[in-house]
Amino acid sequence: MNLSPPKISASMTQFSNAPRFDEKRLSMLRDDPLLMLAETIQAMRLHLWDKGFIEFSTPVIRAHDSCDVIPRIPLLDGRYLQDSPALALRRQLGRHDKVFSVGQCFRPDRIDDTHLQQFHMLDIYIRDASLTEIVDLFREIVAIVFDGPVERLSVAQKLRTDFGVDLFKDPDSMTALHAKLAEAYGSPDEKLFPMLDRWISEEVEPLSLNKCLIVSEFPYAAEARAKPKHGTIAVADRVEFQIQGVEVVHLYEDDPDVRGFVERAKVYGHYGPEDDIIRELVESGQAPRHSAGGAIGLERLCAVCLGLTTIQGFALSPEFLSEYERPS
Secondary structure (H helix, E strand, O other): OEOOOOOOOHHHHOOOOOOOOOHHHHHHHOOOHHHHHHHHHHHHHHHHHHOOOEEOOOOOEEOOOOOOOOOOOEOOOOOEEOOOOHHHHHHHHHOOOEEEEEEEEEOOOOOEOOEOOEEEEEEEEEEOOOHHHHHHHHHHHHOOOOOOOEEEEEHHHHHHHHHOOOOOOOOOHHHHHHHHHHHHHOOOOOOHHHHHHHHHHHHHHHHHOOOEEEEEEEEHHHOOOEOEOOOOOOEEEEEEEEEOOEEEEEEEEEOOOHHHHHHHHHHOOOOOHHHHHHHHHHHOOOOOOOEEEEEEEHHHHHHHHHOEOOOHHHOOOHHHOOOOOOOO
């Protein structure tokens, strides 16, 4: 099933000087999602090289599992498949100030309209970048394929409106938010992150129809690695781009207090052994304290730009996949 592509607006194209897909090309690619994915990767890769970025690969087979919230697919020998290039790519900032990776990722998700077990992510990291700078860069990159209106929304302000929880000033706001969401969903024993994730998918993502909604000021529980927002109690310097009700970009400014983010990660269920590896790399000077980065879910972005309501058409060579992974 197809939707009409987002209405064209000048707001994104005026922001970007990158080469762009016009409506004629998108129309030609609508019946061939994998060709759209290939051309998108090529265009973004060339644009980043032109801007002075260096591309690094990251290890697809990892020694450690990730975290309770996003577990990795285990191999028979006790190792795991990569679910995200992020931390391994951040390590390469010890070699170059601007780095990116186009990587295959694997997660044990239930396959549906927005999830595949094998997919591609474009990850980017910049040494000494601010959140504003990384948001501007990702707007420029997304504009290669999406040329529609842009709006902004603060999660913290919406939570204050909906639940009376003040993440900006109240020291007990995270406890209060947990209680409010548990009451709303009738789940007193549920952890905070799954309920917050559900609330965002039900109450925030639908606001992004026919536009790119830049969503900011998330609670700590959404991204433990992000730097605390200056002058707030429980707001993280994290941003998402949502288009057509789908999260297509997430990014954040790294917390230079690496021990602090490891402790937050443990509290909110985001901790994995690689968090301590990056902490050790930062403390030894092999990776910088100050950086910002993020990622684009490439199949998701291509799907919403083509007006598709599912990413199953992006399954790679389905004849070679297991029966469980093949598009229905």
